[in-house]
Amino acid sequence: MSYKDGYTVAVLGATGAVGRAMLETLERRDFPVRELRALASPKSAGQQLTYKGETVTVEAVSEASFKGVDIALFSAGATTSLEWAPKAVEQGAVVIDNSSAYRMTDGVPLVVPEVNPHAAKAHKGIIANPNCSTIQLMVALSPLRSIGLEHVTVSTYQAVSGMGQKAIDALKREVENGDTEGTLFPVASGTNHYPMAFNVLPQCDVFVEDGYTKEEMKLVNESRKILELKELRVSPTAVRVPVVYGHSESVSVRLNRPVTAAEVRSILAEAPGVVVVDDPLRGLYPHPLMAVGTGDTYVGRIRRDLFDDRTIWMFVVADNLLKGAAWNAVQIAELLITR
């Protein structure tokens, strides 16, 4: 994609939690935007957002919205992506889609720029942004591929912002007013709803098969596609906690040979997108509030399993709206452009 005087960028779902973060990230990373189009459903049209100090008025998405667009960042849910991505591509845009709609589709690259930037080149108009909990896991695991990944286990501590702005608002209401009669957690479509304030819910997204949730199966299937390891074993447990921003993951990884924590720490310290914070005796390790507002993945509590010299445990934290969504999407866009 050649640089003229910048690129025309559309953001579909601009008023959502991730959409707003996309605008912020384009600005923070000084993406060469010639023209910005903030798009959303008709009911959000007319809302005003800010980009580089200027007001941007949200337009209702239509086929005309994508005329002349170079890059379209989508974050408006899978149904919207399935409807609008082909139309945007037809108009000549490259769509970077944050929904799950195309992630496992053959021929659609699923990209974490620190991990598989080469995959982006093979796109046919659509590039998928992985799920939030997968992205940070990939940034932390990919550098260890040189040793050989045998088995990964992950238990997550996921922030409510992964469910969008309405979940952020709902948690705040629960905490402030004790209003726990909401019908949003764990999922709006569920038959049972539970309080999220001061609670932990071992369900993210809906259940799909054999007792696993869709979120858990994303950790398995997306990891395999991104790492290009079709047989990789990932054992997932996805859990929602009363945190607003920032996903945490308790991860074990069994490698193909014995390793020390020091070796893993030194590999990760050199890895792109990783910040090692690991000095427990000084009280230093990652936690969600440390990651908020950044595009990095924080790794700490790096230690060898007490009994298996091939297994390393670590605690992996990132801002789920940034590295887990908007930041990663803008990084993908940067792979497509020249400055």
Next chain:
Amino acid sequence: MSYKDGYTVAVLGATGAVGRAMLETLERRDFPVRELRALASPKSAGQQLTYKGETVTVEAVSEASFKGVDIALFSAGATTSLEWAPKAVEQGAVVIDNSSAYRMTDGVPLVVPEVNPHAAKAHKGIIANPNCSTIQLMVALSPLRSIGLEHVTVSTYQAVSGMGQKAIDALKREVENGDTEGTLFPVASGTNHYPMAFNVLPQCDVFVEDGYTKEEMKLVNESRKILELKELRVSPTAVRVPVVYGHSESVSVRLNRPVTAAEVRSILAEAPGVVVVDDPLRGLYPHPLMAVGTGDTYVGRIRRDLFDDRTIWMFVVADNLLKGAAWNAVQIAELLITR
């Protein structure tokens, strides 16, 4: 211990979060109390508590406090236990100690009544109550000993009440006033302190060795002693979450032969102290608010590992102040008495 017209019971640390729960539990389980002595440090003396509708005035602990006491429930920290337990035993009391002081001492039984009630009989005056996160893990794992336990992994989601009443108050202050300048989390003795509200801290108790915390090593060492499996492999990660009451654990257990989730579910459904809540398609699984106020251990999300037919994953929840402390202590006391 023979029943006369009931037993004289002392509670040391009666004004603390666990101490208060001990009084409530004695009442709820209708423990045959002839006389109740609420004991604490001199600075808490004179406080008034309620037991069976009557006011109990807290006394400063002294040697005289244990005269004629049959059973002394201790929950005032390890230092206090080391000082006062021998004196109470000398006066003829059996001490059930909720601190870590004697848990790993040879000759001191470490008891979860559903798991190793026989061990209590061999006491020499002191019986130790295990750590909160260990107790609920034991209740869920013990029934699977019949298949053979090979390797356990556990990532915890621990409530702040495990750190006592002051931590409950501190979390409420943080949430209500945004006051996150406290110096309590993760541990008061630490060099760094972090907010707990809307955050996750991968540290419970202090770090001891090779990157593990004392809380994590308790999960290893106490489990081995209670289950009488000296070689059991337990791989622990202990994490604090902004929950007031109720610890959760994401647990995997590798067994000695292939099993199905249905087999494990049916074993656990028959197990003492376990409530299986496991119908994910109907949105049913354990979560902390479900367990609060009860003495049971809730197990759900029971499912086979996606790749290993010998490994089962489950989510284990209990009220850390009750089953994790006061309730278990009173259950131990019940092993000693006749009604």
